[in-house]
Amino acid sequence: MKALVLAGGSGTRLRPLTHTLPKQLVPVANKPILFYGLEAIRQAGITQTGIVVGATGPEIRRAVGDGARFGLRVTYLEQDAPRGLAHAVSTARDYLGDDDFLMFLGDTFVSDGVTGIVDSFAAGRPAAEILLAKVSDPRAFGVAELGPGGAVVRLEEKPARPRSDLALAGVYAFTPAIHDAIAGLRPSGRGELEITDAIARLVRDGHRVTGSMLTGWWRDTGEVEDLLKVNELILRELEPRTLGRVDAVSTVSGIVVVEEGAVVRDSRIAGPAIVGAGSVVEGSSVGPGASIGPDCAVSGSEIAHSILLSGASVTGARGLAWSIIGRQARVAAVPAAPTRRVVLGDHSRTEI
Structure with missing residues (x-):
């Protein structure tokens, strides 16, 4: 199994800080947020890791290097523009080949790490497994509905009227079936190829997609308030x-x-x-x-x-x-x- 880390976003919500520093390298408890994700990937037993980078790629390359300090073998994959998570996966198509892979957003912090979802995926090997967290306002996230046995029956990206409070927490495990689901996707209303739409296509086509419930805490660190909250939570540990x-x-x-x-x-x-x-x-x-x-x-x-x-x-x-x-x-x-x-x-x- 490989890992795919998405680190191509520009971090507009953190400007002016991110005019000169990739959002994935903003430190919490004196360590770049990206490094926590790389450490979690290695703890889950994965060593081959592709990092999708964009305009801030040179700084990320300098910070991470070849990945040896994390026990990883890192390959950098250039994305021409931030065109959505599904587009990032298609950018990495040749690197991923026919391997299963874990996808992790580089500015996401998951307190439990990713070992749980990796082990669960390996045991059941659905077409896709997604990490889910209960949130108070699901409208800002991809939202999943679960059926019996944890099967995902519906997915929506940033719905105006959410049908559940289960948000996608930025960690996904996929078989190569996701590549066919991405092929032919059209940009969403915000002009991006949405991974939520690709997973929804898997569900519609009869593939088994499952959800793993988060037991600890999770934060998307794209806002100042979230960064400061994660900083304090990590300091306590x-x-x-x-x-x-x-x-x-x-x-x-x-x-x-x-x-x-x-x-x-x-x-x-x-x-x-x-x-x-x-x-x-x-x-x-x-x-x-x-x-x-x-x-x-x-x-x-x-x-x-x-x-x-x-x-x-x-x-x-x-x-x-x-x-x-x-x-x-x-x-x-x-x-x-x-x-x-x-x-x-x-x-x-x-x-x-």
């Missing part, structure tokens, strides 16, 4: 450790990671939180829910529920929360102001 230097007047409480080379002086770190390698935190309060990336500088500030990317600096900022600060961005305070939220792209500067 870290093993506390202090590899850097924390001086005697600082306090550290809860789940906190201070990475090697980091320095904490005269500060309070409240978990869950992480301070990245080479970062300096001085005279500040950090956390809860804060990820300070590598080589950052935080001085005289209060930061919570936020993500600082590598090289960012924050000086004299009080009450900074629910924010994402891009690489090498600088935040400096002016006279006292109420709590504010900021989302900054790389190499930007703001005063609050």
